[in-house]
Amino acid sequence: MRHRNAGYKLGRNTSHRRAVLRSLVTSIVLNDRIETTITKAKASRPLVEKMITLGKRGDVHARRQAAAYLMTPESVDRLFAVxxxxxxxxxxxxxxxTRTGARKGDAAEMAFIELLGAEQELNEKAQKRAETRAKKREELQKQLEEQNAAAAADEAPKSEE
Known part of the structure; x- marks a missing residue:
């Protein structure tokens, strides 16, 4: 029986589970949204909330506690500043x-875990990515047209001879 055994084991030993959760929390703080399994999302949610509460406190001790848990200094800075x-x-x-359905490879139930109020930043990031993709697509199309024109120019003199 699992009476009074709270938390998720995630099929890992203690050190691996702690490392996975630290990595997830760091990624959520840096990216505002990640996709993971539902169980990992539920396990990381209270830890994310604790980190944000530390960030709201804002004192030196809270910053040191966050730095001890989060994996990168950039994530600590982003937590307290943004x-x-x-x-x-x-x-x-x-x-x-937010549940997103089953993963293709092993049919694991997937979900997004995201920070509320970050929708505007996430939309800006998605728009920037779309613009970058469109620019790359245009450049590739130009290169393709130039190659086709060069190939057509090379073939034209050979057929006349």
Whole structure:
């Protein structure tokens, strides 16, 4: 029986589970949204909320506690400068888990875990990615047309001879 055994084991030993959760929390703080399995999302949600609460406190001790848990200094800076101020008037409930369906390879139930209020930043990132893709597509199309024109120019004199 699992009476009073809270938390998720995630099929890993203690050190591996802690490393996976630290990595997930760091990625969420850096990217505002990640896709993972539902169980990992549910396991990482309270940890993300604790990190944001530390960020809202904002003192040196809170920064050191966050730095001890998060994997990169950039994530700590982003937590205190960007993420935590977003939730100044909010008491908890900083994240959302949205189910996305089964993964193709092993049919694991997948979900997005995202920070609330980050929709504008995520939309800007997606728009920037779309613009970059369109620019690359145009450049590739130009190169293809130039190659076709060069090939056609090479073939034309040979057929006359």
């Amino acid at each position: 993420v935590a101020p977003r939730y100044g008037a909010r008491n908890g409930g900083y994240s959302r888990i």
